[in-house]
Structure formats: C-alpha cells, structure tokens
C-alpha cells in the first residue's frame with residue numbers, strides 16, 4: 001500500500017503537537033506594582049504556573065488564605081527582576097484539580113496581592 005508509512009509519521013507530529021500544547025506550561029502571572037496579574041487563573045492538572053516579579057518591590061507567592069500559609073508552596077522572597085533576575089521568578093506545578101489560593105506575605109492585606117489558581 002502506497003500510504004503505509006504515513007500514519008506513523010502523522011502520529012509523531014500529533015503527539016509532538018499535543019505535548020507542546022498540553023505540556024508543562026500553564027500560565028504566567030506577573031507581579032507589577034502591588035498586584036498579581038491576572039489575579040485568578042485557570043489551568044489543567046499537570047501544568048505549571050510561572051510568577052514573575054516585574055515590580056520594584058519584593059513579593060512572595062505563598063499558598064493559603066487570609067494571610068495564613070497552608071504550607072503547600074512558598075516562593076520565599078522574590079526580588080524585582082531589574083535588581084536580581086535570577087531571584088525574581090517562581091514556578092509551581094499543579095498536579096491535582098482544585099482551587100488553590102495564594103497571597104504575597106509582605107502585602108497580603110492588599111486584596112490585589114491575593115490570587116487563585118483553578119486546576120481543572
């Protein structure tokens with residue numbers, strides 16, 4: 001049959017495409033000024049969220065609600081990207097569906113410094 005070897009090649013491209021679109025990358029969140037943008041995001045289980053501190057202040061990405069940590073993740077201090085790019089990024093992979101709330105420890109009284117990740 002003439003087309004015998006086409007299906008495996010198609011599968012290869014399909015799998016490459018799927019692993020690219022459904023792979024580790026989930027969403028980016030930027031800290032600018034004193035706020036997470038976007039505040040609330042939605043990803044799929046197994047995807048990773050990347051937070052980047054593009055503000056001029058230090059921030060954290062700490063899981064929990066109402067300024068109290070729940071211990072799942074904590075970025076520690078994130079430096080402004082302009083000062084220390086290597087300490088300005090935090091990533092977390094979400095394996096299990098659910099709603100994950102988080103806040104910045106230094107500004108958690110500010111509503112804008114509280115966010116959530118909904119994992120489907």
Ligand SMILES: [Cu+2]
Nearest residue numbers: 059060104107
């Ligand atoms: Cu902050």
